[in-house]
Amino acid sequence: MREREIEAHLVKRVKELGGEVRKVKWVGRGGAPDRLVMLPIVAAPKPGLLIRPTLWVELKRPGKLATFPSDAHERKQNREHQRMRRMGQRVVVIDSIEGVEELLA
Helix, strand or coil: CCHHHHHHHHHHHHHHCCCEEEECCCCCCCCCCCEEEECCCEECCCCCCEECCEEEEEECCCCHHHHCCCCHHHHHHHHHHHHHHHCCCCEEEECCHHHHHHHHC
16 A cells, blocks of 8 residues: 555545545745645534634555654654644644554544
């Protein structure tokens, strides 16, 4: 299996849920996640409260998550992911079909 197969599965599943996946090209911000997942608004447990599930996804080839971050490029990615998380963004790294399913469960 390749990263593009995981990406195809992610796109398929998000579309089934009524959402969209966008490939993002960052200018001057290396290491940022390259996919934005936008899911439809769903009602929350409290009346009147809405949840707008938007998250950033970094896809890796199968088995890569176990060693992430293993090299200089991935360490840079990890630092950028942490920076985004500190700003309240939801950033996930996925390396399998099961990871996609777990994310969207």
